[in-house]
Amino acid sequence: MNTAGTADVPARVGLDLTPFRGLRYDPDRVGSLSAVTSPPYDVVVRPDGLHHLESADPHNIVRLILPQAPTPSIRNEQAADTLHRWVSEGVLRTDARPALYVYEQRDDEGMFQRGVIGALRLSEPSEGVVLPHEDVMPHVVADRAALMRATSANLEPLLLTYRGDGASGTTAVIERTAKHPPLLSTTTEDGFSHHLWAVTDPADLTEIHADLAHRQALIADGHHRWATYLRVRAEHPSPSPWDYGLVLLVDTARHPLRVRAIHRLLHRLPVPEALAALDGSFRVRRVEGSLSSALSALSVATAEGNAFLLAGDGAFHLVDRPSPDLLARTVPPDPPEAWRTLDATVLHATLLDHVWRIPDVPEHIAYIHDTAATVAKAERDGGTAVLMHPVREEVVRELASQGVTMPRKSTSFGPKPASGLVLRALSDTDPP
Numbered sequence: 001m002n003t004a005g006t007a008d009v010p011a012r013v014g015l016d017l018t019p020f021r022g023l024r025y026d027p028d029r030v031g032s033l034s035a036v037t038s039p040p041y042d043v044v045v046r047p048d049g050l051h052h053l054e055s056a057d058p059h060n061i062v063r064l065i066l067p068q069a070p071t072p073s074i075r076n077e078q079a080a081d082t083l084h085r086w087v088s089e090g091v092l093r094t095d096a097r098p099a100l101y102v103y104e105q106r107d108d109e110g111m112f113q114r115g116v117i118g119a120l121r122l123s124e125p126s127e128g129v130v131l132p133h134e135d136v137m138p139h140v141v142a143d144r145a146a147l148m149r150a151t152s153a154n155l156e157p158l159l160l161t162y163r164g165d166g167a168s169g170t171t172a173v174i175e176r177t178a179k180h181p182p183l184l185s186t187t188t189e190d191g192f193s194h195h196l197w198a199v200t201d202p203a204d205l206t207e208i209h210a211d212l213a214h215r216q217a218l219i220a221d222g223h224h225r226w227a228t229y230l231r232v233r234a235e236h237p238s239p240s241p242w243d244y245g246l247v248l249l250v251d252t253a254r255h256p257l258r259v260r261a262i263h264r265l266l267h268r269l270p271v272p273e274a275l276a277a278l279d280g281s282f283r284v285r286r287v288e289g290s291l292s293s294a295l296s297a298l299s300v301a302t303a304e305g306n307a308f309l310l311a312g313d314g315a316f317h318l319v320d321r322p323s324p325d326l327l328a329r330t331v332p333p334d335p336p337e338a339w340r341t342l343d344a345t346v347l348h349a350t351l352l353d354h355v356w357r358i359p360d361v362p363e364h365i366a367y368i369h370d371t372a373a374t375v376a377k378a379e380r381d382g383g384t385a386v387l388m389h390p391v392r393e394e395v396v397r398e399l400a401s402q403g404v405t406m407p408r409k410s411t412s413f414g415p416k417p418a419s420g421l422v423l424r425a426l427s428d429t430d431p432p
Helices: 049-056 072-088 138-151 169-177 202-212 223-233 271-276 291-302 324-330 343-355 371-381 393-401
Strands: 022-025 092-094 100-106 112-121 158-162 184-187 193-199 217-221 244-251 258-260 263-266 283-287 307-311 316-320 365-368 384-387 412-414 423-425
Touching (some): 100 169, 169 244, 217 393, 307 371, 371 384
Parallel strands (some): 158 244
Antiparallel strands (some): 100 112, 100 193, 158 217
């Protein structure tokens, strides 16, 4: 089964993407659109990242998606107050007409991606319309749900992928729309240019709706936010705006995404202790040279089997060739082989749970997208960085099509949509 979606998915169980009145920054009220955007909340990882974003502009979206206060309840109340104040002051303005939004991202390395942002009707994984591929952490879902309840808003879109079938339907509307002047254009400090257009013509909206009604989607980024949508929807009688969630849909037949790894930082495990515990169960080799050369060695090793790169003591250590007996004792036998042989499965089931005996909680493990930042923080704090090799996209899709979720934070699809370009209010007066 193709996890990205084809016309064999019945229309009655396909994607239902609906226009909404976007809540957007008034460019005349902020220093620049670039200065008020942010990466998604879980990608703000560098040590000075939060403060850097907060200082870029007093209205940076990070003050809503990652409010800073002594307690969760105060944080959420602060975010709600900030959002309401920005709306009342005209810093954020609601578009006059419901729209779907064509969103384009480009960088100077040739990455080019277009998709459509809208309010997607929520569905459970069992319905086969939107497929997750990773597990989620309950405490993160609870935290995001509390923030969503407080703000009554979808503050940043999820990234979902589907498979189109050429230049018709949604793709045709996207391409036609992108020939017109955009609503906004900005370039963020990561080198990406961003453009946004509104689709309001009834014929175009009908064409997109009819095309997507035959598709299913894979969650590429935003599993915790999707789980949050489902949790909060269950708290509101239907029909209501809570039946929908803000998403960016990208046709990966036309715009393939990048798949990168998400690394682990083990706060309380020094590298010497981590290596000592591996004696006799994994092969351990020191890798000389730069981070780039160490990652190249990791790539070669993962072609032959499970492999990891440990760092944090000023050196790089390649860990591979796990004991088959150890794997047989620690990896659950029932899931498909594609799941049992994942690096993330072996890391969590074998290394973290059995060898190192580290609980998967924030006090012990941090999940970091940036490779160099993971190493730097491990060296600064005396912990261990566990660097991963990316999972192939076809493996992700294969498992998702079987209803099998991967260990949480197994992949990082991108480019991710910038947060702050368009928000969705959940008041009863805003459609859908």
